Amino acid sequence: MPLNSEKTDVLVVGAGPAGCIAAAIVHKNGLKVRVVEKLKFPRFVIGESLLPRVMDHLEETGLLEEIESAGFQKKFGAKFVMGDYVCDFNFADQFSKGWTWTWQVPRAQFDHLLASGLVKKGISVEFETSLTSIHINEDESSMVTVENAQGEKTTIHARYVIDASGYGRALPNLLGLNKESSFDPRKTHFTHFRDPNRPEGVEGNRITAVVHKQNVWIWVIPFSNGNTSVGFVGDPSFFVGFPEDAEARMHAIVATNPFLKERFKDQEMVLSPRTIEGYAISSTKFFDKGYVTVGNATEFLDPIFSSGVTFAMESGSTAAKLVCRKLKGETVDFQTEYVDHMMQGINTFRSYVAAWYNGDLHQIFFSENKTEEIKKQICSVLAGYVWDLSNPFVRKNGQAIKSLAGVLRLNEPAIVYPN
Ligand code: FAD
Numbered sequence: 001m002p003l004n005s006e007k008t009d010v011l012v013v014g015a016g017p018a019g020c021i022a023a024a025i026v027h028k029n030g031l032k033v034r035v036v037e038k039l040k041f042p043r044f045v046i047g048e049s050l051l052p053r054v055m056d057h058l059e060e061t062g063l064l065e066e067i068e069s070a071g072f073q074k075k076f077g078a079k080f081v082m083g084d085y086v087c088d089f090n091f092a093d094q095f096s097k098g099w100t101w102t103w104q105v106p107r108a109q110f111d112h113l114l115a116s117g118l119v120k121k122g123i124s125v126e127f128e129t130s131l132t133s134i135h136i137n138e139d140e141s142s143m144v145t146v147e148n149a150q151g152e153k154t155t156i157h158a159r160y161v162i163d164a165s166g167y168g169r170a171l172p173n174l175l176g177l178n179k180e181s182s183f184d185p186r187k188t189h190f191t192h193f194r195d196p197n198r199p200e201g202v203e204g205n206r207i208t209a210v211v212h213k214q215n216v217w218i219w220v221i222p223f224s225n226g227n228t229s230v231g232f233v234g235d236p237s238f239f240v241g242f243p244e245d246a247e248a249r250m251h252a253i254v255a256t257n258p259f260l261k262e263r264f265k266d267q268e269m270v271l272s273p274r275t276i277e278g279y280a281i282s283s284t285k286f287f288d289k290g291y292v293t294v295g296n297a298t299e300f301l302d303p304i305f306s307s308g309v310t311f312a313m314e315s316g317s318t319a320a321k322l323v324c325r326k327l328k329g330e331t332v333d334f335q336t337e338y339v340d341h342m343m344q345g346i347n348t349f350r351s352y353v354a355a356w357y358n359g360d361l362h363q364i365f366f367s368e369n370k371t372e373e374i375k376k377q378i379c380s381v382l383a384g385y386v387w388d389l390s391n392p393f394v395r396k397n398g399q400a401i402k403s404l405a406g407v408l409r410l411n412e413p414a415i416v417y418p419n
Contacts, residue, residue: 006154013036014038017312021317029321035123044107044108047306054102063114067103077091079206093379106225164295164312178283184235185236190231192271193227198226216232216233217232220259247272322337341387
């Protein structure tokens with residue numbers, strides 16, 4: 001080891017939800033952890049609707065109180081709308097035992113609070129510091145180079161690296177682990193609007209997914225600060241023909257939707273509208289000697305069911321516990337205990353995302369003939385409880401959805417999409 005290198009048990013790369021939960025777990029297990037974060041916080045990132053499963057992780061790591069103090073908008077369910085069809089899921093009516101609510105959060109503020117929570121625990125978080133190279137030694141420890149905003153480089157000797165670099169995909173890029181997603185490439189255009197015309201009470205604060213056309217949907221996520229996140233997601237061809245200017249484009253698209261046009265007409269955008277394309281991505285490996293990737297550094301599916309932060313925290317927590325056990329001398333099977341566990345949840349959501357875009361879920365959500373029991377089972381998936389194998393809609397995920405949609409199609413008129 002070079003004389004100028006610094007030592008830690010675990011180096012966590014990235015201070016988003018995956019990195020913060022991972023670092024808190026390592027610290028709780030009595031090992032030395034250090035976090036390096038490329039940007040200065042608060043920083044913008046998309047992903048504002050949480051799932052109740054997230055609350056379990058916040059509670060376990062002692063970060064819940066930190067977030068509670070912010071007064072974020074509480075989220076009690078999820079509503080899906082298409083024209084006159086409405087399907088409202090209430091997390092209190094679900095099959096699995098778990099949290100019945102969570103929050104809708106501007107992520108800049110939420111992630112900043114998580115990272116501040118780590119600092120309060122005495123964990124070192126270095127902002128504006130990026131991982132730029134890694135050399136993994138024979139004994140599985142690593143020599144990692146990090147660089148700060150002044151261009152100063154430091155070598156860190158880490159017994160283990162947890163890569164939580166999200167869309168930055170630090171280790172997948174350095175080690176050539178990126179893999180194309182099996183989903184069709186989709187595009188999104190989104191902003192935060194001032195929202196003075198929000199309906200009064202519960203209705204106005206409810207997160208809503210609106211089916212705009214068969215292959216285009218809109219998220220509407222009201223925040224407690226009076227602003228609302230609005231994003232269009234769909235086939236890239238939908239966006240062709242709208243104005244090039246980002247704000248003009250957003251106003252023009254909003255004007256085409258009956259559910260949104262009056263509420264957001266001429267409203268100020270407090271976030272310059274952004275466009276992202278082809279965001280679904282996967283990796284050839286989630287771990288190898290000396291490292292494990294978590295959160296978006298592993299795989300990202302699609303925004304429709306707000307599963308990203310849930311997977312970030314679940315993977316950060318699961319991987320960090322295994323790393324601690326390994327560093328304490330236990331034999332750990334990352335394939336079974338980490339990858340297979342994560343894939344159980346990811347594959348459940350993967351089948352729901354596919355069923356959303358092929359119309360099976362529209363058929364189910366907007367049918368009046370689904371039973372309360374089935375609705376509760378689906379509700380638990382939407383709450384992020386996708387590891388409860390006693391739920392048939394988790395255990396048989398894709399098959400259960402396909403069969404139910406098939407039966408409903410035989411017995412009721414086909415769904416009519418807006419033009
Ligand atoms: P991030 O939140 O991306 O954090 C990673 C951190 O690593 C960043 O702060 C970054 O600066 C840092 N970093 C990057 N490279 C380096 C480096 N080399 N060195 C050091 N640090 C580095 N999810 C939801 O749960 N709900 C939603 O409603 C939702 N909506 C979405 C809408 C869209 C259009 C998209 C594309 C995604 C959405 N997501 C949503 C997914 C969500 O954005 C991500 O899943 C989530 O942010 C992943 O968290 P993370 O901790 O893995 O990564």
